[in-house]
Amino acid sequence: MDATPFPFGPHALPVLRRRYLARDAEGRVVETPEQMLARVAGAVARGEEPWGGAAAAREMERAFLGLMSQGLFLPNSPTLMNAGRELGQLSACFVIPVEDSLESIFEAVKETALIHKSGGGTGFSFSHLRPAGDVVASTRGVSSGPVSFMRVFDMATEAVKQGGTRRGANMGILAVSHPDIEAFIAAKRRPGVLENFNISVLVNDAFMAAARADGPWQLVNPRDGAVARTVSAAGLLEQMVQAAHQSGEPGLAFYEAINRGNPTPGLGPLEATNPCGEQPLLPHESCNLGSLVLPRFLKDGEVDFPTLEEAAALAVRFLDDVIEINRHPLPQVARASRLTRKIGLGVMGLADLLADLELPYDSPEAAALGREVMARIAAAARAASAELGQRRGSFPAFAASRLAGGWSHMRNATVTTVAPTGTLSLLLGCSSGIEPYFALAYTRRVLEERDLVEFNPRFLARLAALGLDTPEQRRTLAASGNATAIQGLPPELGQVFATAHEIDPEAHLAMQAAFQASTDNGVSKTVNLDAQAGPEQVRRVFTRAHALGLKGVTVFRSGCRGRQVLELLPLP
Ligand code: UDP
Structure with a gap:
């Protein structure tokens, strides 16, 4: 087989070894990350067999492997962990x-x-x-x-x-x-x-x-x-x-x-x-998520929409095949999930995409781009589901659904969700979901006994290009986690690399709304507030989120405890 390109980021290997790669009976890791992707592509493509036989499965296996190994798309963690293995439970x-x-x-x-x-x-x-x-x-x-x-x-x-x-x-x-x-x-x-x-x-x-x-x-x-x-x-x-x-x-x-x-x-x-709030479900329903990696769709300084749409369509086929091969943990879940066949295709790496395009997260242009990106993905994903519905049959509850008026067939009752991509983004070394950068230097606590220390590679590259990547500047960056104290930084660059707490809550909500506009399910988003923010700011965020028609809202004030997957810790 051709050498597979390696899509993973610099901190992926310990996480993959600990949780994702297959093990033998003695608990020894017995596969490489590339073999993991091949295992997943092979297992998911088996979902093609009822319709296209072994030949179709082989063809889609190659396509799925290409999509993942180029780092354009990953399915949710349980699919990476369990596809083609004994457990076989693939939903998040x-x-x-x-x-x-x-x-x-x-x-x-x-x-x-x-x-x-x-x-x-x-x-x-x-x-x-x-x-x-x-x-x-x-x-x-x-x-x-x-x-x-x-x-x-x-x-x-x-x-x-x-x-x-x-x-x-x-x-x-x-x-x-x-x-x-x-x-x-x-x-x-x-x-x-x-x-x-x-x-x-x-x-x-x-x-x-x-x-x-x-x-x-x-x-x-x-x-x-x-x-x-x-x-x-x-x-x-x-x-x-x-x-x-x-x-x-x-x-x-x-x-x-x-x-x-x-x-x-x-x-x-x-x-x-579901636990992170982005996926409303009926009793006993499950959902399979997957995410496109936005910065990998940049070409000559622009989003390559035709390639993005093609990838979205292929990802829908992937996620629908996941339903075919999924070993549901309970018969009630199998029944409810097959009745609606919900999938949730979304994105990760928005902050990276915006940084590459030099668009500040809180600019109207960034929200407009977010809106367009998700609209294009959603349209391609719906069309792909409709086409699958025509060939494989609509989801069983289709005739009595609200979708029946607009489409003649639909394979999936929902096709889009924006997931947090907490671990997936770490594996790929990209920014998570549609969140702005949380910090430009931080430790990421992913496994109980291990912290990963990271500087934002894009920011370091910009510093280097300006001759500003010195040990002293790095110390400054590590201490504050943001760009404000970096000496000699052009102000436009400071805006492009503004972190979650520096961004106005209203801009957080605007981005959430931009993506929600064409997302069937919910959009995972935390509205970050700085430590000094008062209760009145929380109140404003709650009422604005409702007025914007969002499906939900989560705030997180810096320094308060709670659901903190990413922790900003000053480095020594
Ligand atoms: N999830 C979970 N446990 C975890 C992380 C995630 O059960 O430790 C579920 C939860 O339903 C969440 C969904 O997976 O809403 C997607 O989370 P995320 O995108 O962060 O998962 P990833 O695929 O990146 O591991």
Whole structure:
């Protein structure tokens, strides 16, 4: 076989060896990164066989391998880890239903454990559980309520630890009308509690309007629909603002925006998302994500759109084949996932692309380019799914879906999602998702016992070209993590390399909105605030995100604890 180009970045190997590369019975790593890509391409291309036989599978295997080994695209981590291996579980995202009975709650705990073991992340709506202190007929006792049961999921997650590959991740969601909403909002304010959970409040337009008008808000017991209490809507929103200001949580999920994009309302409303919030799913659905690597599509100083569209179409075929060969961890998941065949193609490396084009992240031009890039990807991806639908059949729930009017066939109920790409971007040495640079020098904590120290290579190259890459400047850069203290740097360059905390929250939201405009599912994005930002800035971000029609919003104030995958640590 031809020598495969090596797409991985300088810090990929330890991560690949620890978690991705195949091992023998004694636990020794028995494949190279190139062999991993060949394993994945070969396994996924088997999904072609029912339609094109072995010949089609061989042809697509070459195409898939080319796409990955040129560093143009990678599927989500479970696909890289498990395709062509015994486990065979390839999806990153799951939503598990939790109904108002002990049986359902502990069945969900069991399902969660099995999914975590296989490398997937789980999200739950706890909105159907009766509140704490409510009656339990069979025992004449009282219920513990959603927050208390979340601890059971948390401890199960801690115990499973995903078989040493990745830690289990959960999203807990509670409706803003639930009587326990205040306890839920405050649940993560203390450190060390629910550490395997991200939490989001599912808010609706009526609540946001009531908060704006300083009106009353009814908390309703889901067991019998009775009003448990009436509170101030603005006061409740304020509790979310204060908690998010302090700890980065809860995030908000916007009910109407999410359900406007529900392709199959006949199968029920969307009430929960995956752990990082970008993928709303119905009970027992799973989703396979994949991401195109934007800076690799630059040609002569411009985005090469025809090549990007071609890659998007091929990536859709890849992700649809993943559904074919996926070994689902539970029969209920297999059933729900095959009914809608959801996939989520997105991007990574936006900040790198913008830096290469010398566009500041917070410029209108950058948002316009983001909008165009995602629109072109989405159009190509939808067309590819429609074509697959024609040849292989539409997803089984298609006829009753909202898509049936616009397209004659569609293989997948959703085709696009912008994932965080936390590990994928590390593997490829590119910036993550659509985030701006978090810092220009940082340690990236990816494995429990190891920190990776990195300078932004693009920034170093620019410094070198200007004769500014000196040990002293590097020390300055390492100490602050940003370009502001670099002596002699042209100001335009400072703007191009502005980091997440230097960028106005409004520009973060503008970029999220630019990508959301043509993304079927959600867009993973954190709105970073600097350490001095007050609660009023969090409030503004929450209300703006709602006004922009986003599906959700997450803030993170520098220095506050919480979901920090990247940590800015001064270097010695
Ligand atoms: N995820 C998870 N555990 C992790 C990281 C991610 O379960 O440690 C799931 C979760 O559903 C998340 C999705 O994978 O929303 C995508 O995350 P990301 O893009 O960061 O994953 P990658 O493919 O880069 O590893």
